[in-house]
Amino acid sequence: MSATPAGNASQSDAFAQLLRGSLLPTAVTGLVCVVVGLFSSPKAAWSAALGAALVIFFFSLTLLVMKRTADLAPTTTMMVVMATYTLKVLVLGVVMFALRDVAWASGYAIGLSITVCAVVWLFFEMRAYKRLRIFAYDPDGEASLDRPPRPEPRDEP
Numbered sequence: 001m002s003a004t005p006a007g008n009a010s011q012s013d014a015f016a017q018l019l020r021g022s023l024l025p026t027a028v029t030g031l032v033c034v035v036v037g038l039f040s041s042p043k044a045a046w047s048a049a050l051g052a053a054l055v056i057f058f059f060s061l062t063l064l065v066m067k068r069t070a071d072l073a074p075t076t077t078m079m080v081v082m083a084t085y086t087l088k089v090l091v092l093g094v095v096m097f098a099l100r101d102v103a104w105a106s107g108y109a110i111g112l113s114i115t116v117c118a119v120v121w122l123f124f125e126m127r128a129y130k131r132l133r134i135f136a137y138d139p140d141g142e143a144s145l146d147r148p149p150r151p152e153p154r155d156e157p
Helices: 005-040 042-069 074-098 107-132
Strands: none
Touching: 005 042, 005 107, 042 074, 042 107, 074 107
């Protein structure tokens, strides 16, 4: 994608499509987790809601960071995304450590909700990405298969 305004608009559209494609199914899955938790106890329902909210927040944050860094060099983007991932894992670990002994939360419900919602988010994000049809190469570029190859320069005496 180029750095032109049209390229930036298409990048913004791509990230919006990824977010829309993942957010709704994950929110529905989180709601299902909450309803299932209600059959166990209100504590399990609140815990499932917390787990779903954590997944939605963290995965949306990843897409936002990727959108903000898409115009930077690929190595810089990768570095920022990996730093964001590391920060997310650390924050999630701190949250899980802090919630291990609270009376109002069920660790099992939080863990199950996080796992199910993360799998659903990743599946639907891959599905949305596949539908974007982003080429791994530039079909109109110089190496296009439709163009005849340029003749090799020859050394003439």
